[in-house]
Amino acid sequence: MQPQVDHENWDARACIRMVRQGDEEAARALMHQLYPLVIKLVRAHLPRRTSEEDLVQTVFMKVFSRLEQFSGTVPLEHWVSRIAVNACLTQLQHERVRPELRWADLSEEEEHVAQALAATNADLPASHHVASRELVDKLLARLNPEDRLVITLLYLEGRSVEEVREATGWSRPLVKVRAFRARQKLRKQLQTLLQEHRP
Amino acid sequence: MKANHSCLDRLLKAAAGAPRREPGELPFAVEARVLAHWRQAPAERQWLMLAPLLRRALACACLLMALAMAVSFLQTPRASFEEWATLNADVNLALSR
Numbered sequence: 001m002q003p004q005v006d007h008e009n010w011d012a013r014a015c016i017r018m019v020r021q022g023d024e025e026a027a028r029a030l031m032h033q034l035y036p037l038v039i040k041l042v043r044a045h046l047p048r049r050t051s052e053e054d055l056v057q058t059v060f061m062k063v064f065s066r067l068e069q070f071s072g073t074v075p076l077e078h079w080v081s082r083i084a085v086n087a088c089l090t091q092l093q094h095e096r097v098r099p100e101l102r103w104a105d106l107s108e109e110e111e112h113v114a115q116a117l118a119a120t121n122a123d124l125p126a127s128h129h130v131a132s133r134e135l136v137d138k139l140l141a142r143l144n145p146e147d148r149l150v151i152t153l154l155y156l157e158g159r160s161v162e163e164v165r166e167a168t169g170w171s172r173p174l175v176k177v178r179a180f181r182a183r184q185k186l187r188k189q190l191q192t193l194l195q196e197h198r199p
Numbered sequence: 200m201k202a203n204h205s206c207l208d209r210l211l212k213a214a215a216g217a218p219r220r221e222p223g224e225l226p227f228a229v230e231a232r233v234l235a236h237w238r239q240a241p242a243e244r245q246w247l248m249l250a251p252l253l254r255r256a257l258a259c260a261c262l263l264m265a266l267a268m269a270v271s272f273l274q275t276p277r278a279s280f281e282e283w284a285t286l287n288a289d290v291n292l293a294l295s296r
Contacts, residue, residue: 027237031230036222043220053229060233065240068250113213117206124213132213155211187207194206 012076019067031060037077038084044152045088047095055091059084074166081167085149089168092145101138101189103196110135118194139189147182154179 010033018026035056042055062083070079106114109131116124124132136156140148153159153167154175164175 024234024238027234028230031233032225035225039222040219053226056226057229057232060229061236064233064237113210117210121205123209126216129213129217132210133217136210136214151211156215158215183207190207190210 013072016067016070016072016076019064027064034060034063034076034080037080041081041084042088044157045085045092045149047088047091050091055087058091059087062087078166082169085153085167086169089145089149092148095145098141101142101193103193105138106135106193107131110138114194114197117190118197139186139193142189143182143185146178147185150175150178151182151186 015026015030019030038056038059042052046052046055063080113124113128113131113135116128140151150164153164161172161175165172
């Protein structure tokens, strides 16, 4: 049975106190409260060969095993975000970086997106957004985990440098440098792909 | 072909606009497995609770040890150093012959 969680009036501190005392209902409520945040992060950074459920489970196990270390100096969501992001990063590091993306690897919709990018200067229409995301995911799969993470957080989720710093534990200059280098790599990948198809 | 930075920006902008799936409900299997794991680890949790206390105790023990060494060094009579110095000089003399 799913516990009814009042997301607005939920008291994180009280819930954590009860979980620490071994209250199973509180542990269940904590999971249900944090699930939307965790699943969002897991889906954004999911490695290719890992199941969504497995990674969510890993994140929650880490959260519960480290709950005693949560001091309350930062919001619970930030603390959990960092655990989730690091779990995804660890999982991504086990994957080998894929070789260069070729035109033949694209689906029909992704080909249309690439052609539209090369043909005009205008923003892509909404009908191309899903295919664009798929194309970006394919390009990101060619980057290393840190580069993939920083591009996803900054440009796909629209987070600020400060939010990325909080989620990853990296310094602000490191976030900026990684973002710059990751963009360079991504640009090179895209350039190669578009040049391949140029008549 | 358009400038590539523009292409990349437009591609990222379009990708960011892609609809996101609703989070849905926490799968029961995940919930059950996590709770089972959590239930099985109370001893580990107790150790984790003790960890900060143990860290402080270790820091206090190190401090006390350093203090004891300093006090013992200060209380060592000078004479014993001189005895060793004389003995050392004798040995050096014997070796140099």
